Amino acid sequence: xxxxxxxxxxxxxxxxxxxxxxxxxxxxxxxxxxxxxxxxxxxxxxxxxxxxxxxxxxxxxxxxxxxxxxxxxxxxxxxxxxxxxxxxxxxxxxxxxxxxxxxxxxxxxxxxxxxx
Amino acid sequence: xxxxxxxxxxxxxxxxxxxxxxxxxxxxxxxxxxxxxxxxxxxxxxxxxxxxxxxxxxxxxxxxxxxxxxxxxxxxxxxxxxxxxxxxxxxxxxxxxxxxxxxxxxxxxxxxxxxxxxxxxxxxxxxxxxxxxxxxxxxxxxxxxxxxxxxxxxxxxxxxxxxxxxxxxxxxxxxxxxxxxxxxxxxxxxxxxxxxxxxxxxxxxxxxxxxxxxxxxxxxxxxxxxxxxxxxxxxxxxxxxxxxxxxxxxxxxxxxxxxxxxxxxxxxxxxxxxxxxxxxxxxxxxxxxxxxxxxxxxxxxxxxxxxxxxxxxxxxxxxxxxxxxxxxxxxxxxxxxxxxxxxxxxxxxxxxxxxxxxxxxxxxxxxxxxxxxxxxxxxxxxxxxxxxxxxxxxxxxxxxxxxxxxxxxxxxxxxxxxxxxxxxxxxxxxxxxxxxxxxxxxxxxxxxxx
Numbered sequence: 145x146x147x148x149x150x151x152x153x154x155x156x157x158x159x160x161x162x163x164x165x166x167x168x169x170x171x172x173x174x175x176x177x178x179x180x181x182x183x184x185x186x187x188x189x190x191x192x193x194x195x196x197x198x199x200x201x202x203x204x205x206x207x208x209x210x211x212x213x214x215x216x217x218x219x220x221x222x223x224x225x226x227x228x229x230x231x232x233x234x235x236x237x238x239x240x241x242x243x244x245x246x247x248x249x250x251x252x253x254x255x256x257x258x259x260x
Numbered sequence: 261x262x263x264x265x266x267x268x269x270x271x272x273x274x275x276x277x278x279x280x281x282x283x284x285x286x287x288x289x290x291x292x293x294x295x296x297x298x299x300x301x302x303x304x305x306x307x308x309x310x311x312x313x314x315x316x317x318x319x320x321x322x323x324x325x326x327x328x329x330x331x332x333x334x335x336x337x338x339x340x341x342x343x344x345x346x347x348x349x350x351x352x353x354x355x356x357x358x359x360x361x362x363x364x365x366x367x368x369x370x371x372x373x374x375x376x377x378x379x380x381x382x383x384x385x386x387x388x389x390x391x392x393x394x395x396x397x398x399x400x401x402x403x404x405x406x407x408x409x410x411x412x413x414x415x416x417x418x419x420x421x422x423x424x425x426x427x428x429x430x431x432x433x434x435x436x437x438x439x440x441x442x443x444x445x446x447x448x449x450x451x452x453x454x455x456x457x458x459x460x461x462x463x464x465x466x467x468x469x470x471x472x473x474x475x476x477x478x479x480x481x482x483x484x485x486x487x488x489x490x491x492x493x494x495x496x497x498x499x500x501x502x503x504x505x506x507x508x509x510x511x512x513x514x515x516x517x518x519x520x521x522x523x524x525x526x527x528x529x530x531x532x533x534x535x536x537x538x539x540x541x542x543x544x545x546x547x548x549x550x551x552x553x554x555x556x557x558x559x560x561x562x563x564x565x566x567x568x569x570x571x572x573x574x575x576x577x578x579x580x581x582x583x584x585x586x587x588x589x590x591x592x593x594x595x596x597x598x599x600x601x602x603x604x605x606x607x608x609x610x611x612x613x614x615x616x617x618x619x620x621x622x623x624x625x626x627x628x629x630x631x632x633x634x635x636x637x638x639x640x641x642x643x644x645x646x647x648x649x650x651x652x653x654x655x656x657x658x659x660x661x662x663x664x665x666x667x668x669x670x671x672x673x674x675x676x677x678x679x680x681x682x683x684x685x686x687x688x689x690x691x692x693x694x695x696x697x698x699x700x701x702x703x704x705x706x707x708x709x710x
Binding site for chain 2: 151152155156157158159160212215216217218219220221222223224225227228230231
């Protein structure tokens, strides 16, 4: 009873997000695959493109926080302790990294010859 | 060090589960799942049996029990008996009465969660006959059983408060968050009106056992916060009336709430029990050691005495002596949930006569234990499953913050995230769990998936 089955997490997230869960997983898997494929193809990281992607990532992090505040009927301004700052950093970080990777990949595949 | 933790985590995942501490390494997001913990791994082969199992009540406990039995048994006849077609997500009632969620947030249909192969009889239970191993429905149907799980929940005894009229909830400063989704929403309108105008707000809890004993406290905190946000706290006086000498049954939590009430300027009266109310004059009368005390109110959150439903209360299933006999709670072993006198009868959820927690989290922990003992009995074995009284209460202390309080029969705090989510700290993350993760976890529990 004190064990936690990972399938429980899947069940809970499925209840929470419905079909959106599968769409999100698809975007994450396809995005990561496309990103890795791009790295393999180019054999280097394009720094100019990376900076642009990171700037977009900042926006993505903010959007993730706004979304979180909306669905939880509250705001990150309600933070009351270290665990809250950790959660805020986590949500912002995931939004940032996710957006940056997707934007970097998208630009990379759209303008492969233009050096980003 | 990190590698060790990771290896440990992976090893345990392979074993089929992750222990509490190792789980921390997965991060706190989505952590609501741990509040309503999962059943034991159900990889074991299904048990073949022709047992006839009746579950009285198709609320959270009844549905969760049906799902787990259906998953673990093959060939058993499982029958749920409940007159209500709607299913209420009761942990959401506070959010509805706080204007956070609409009434529709807490309403769905029992049939949405009915496991395959389980029959639902849409009638109430009129009589329990444990000697004759049968129940009689309100429609006069007699249903025999080999095993019975009683999960009828409790009765809200509004009639025990003289002058109370549930039709008036929402009018003239009368609130009551427990009655129903519609009345929870009506209570929000009355409370919101009070937050606009100020006056005297009266809060209380009944002198009986009750479901979610944190809810009366939460609603006091939420009302205080609305008054502050609307700039009217100075025009209001908030009075909380405890039924005994404590604000919460766990002493360390009582102290914390006492300090918070002091900080928020909430006055506290101890040993006061609402006995009558004059809705027209907005006058509440409390029973105290010194005789009746009147309180004039502009808003009141009435929480009625709670008792076992009449059919249970009038049956041989109830405690025969002690404080619980009169209210009719079922006499079960508090660690096994098995009836003390009828060994083929179990009680789970609110109706079980156990010392702590009438909450969904209790249900989550009780049901697998009762089911495990029942199945072991079918197989002629002994189960070692044990319920330690774990329950949890995300105690909202203002909009956007809650304290994630988890405890057991011994009044010990049993935090799921020690060192990360402090149980007596007002945190946003605890609020996030309450508003985002709890309902999906609860629904997964009904389906037997969590």
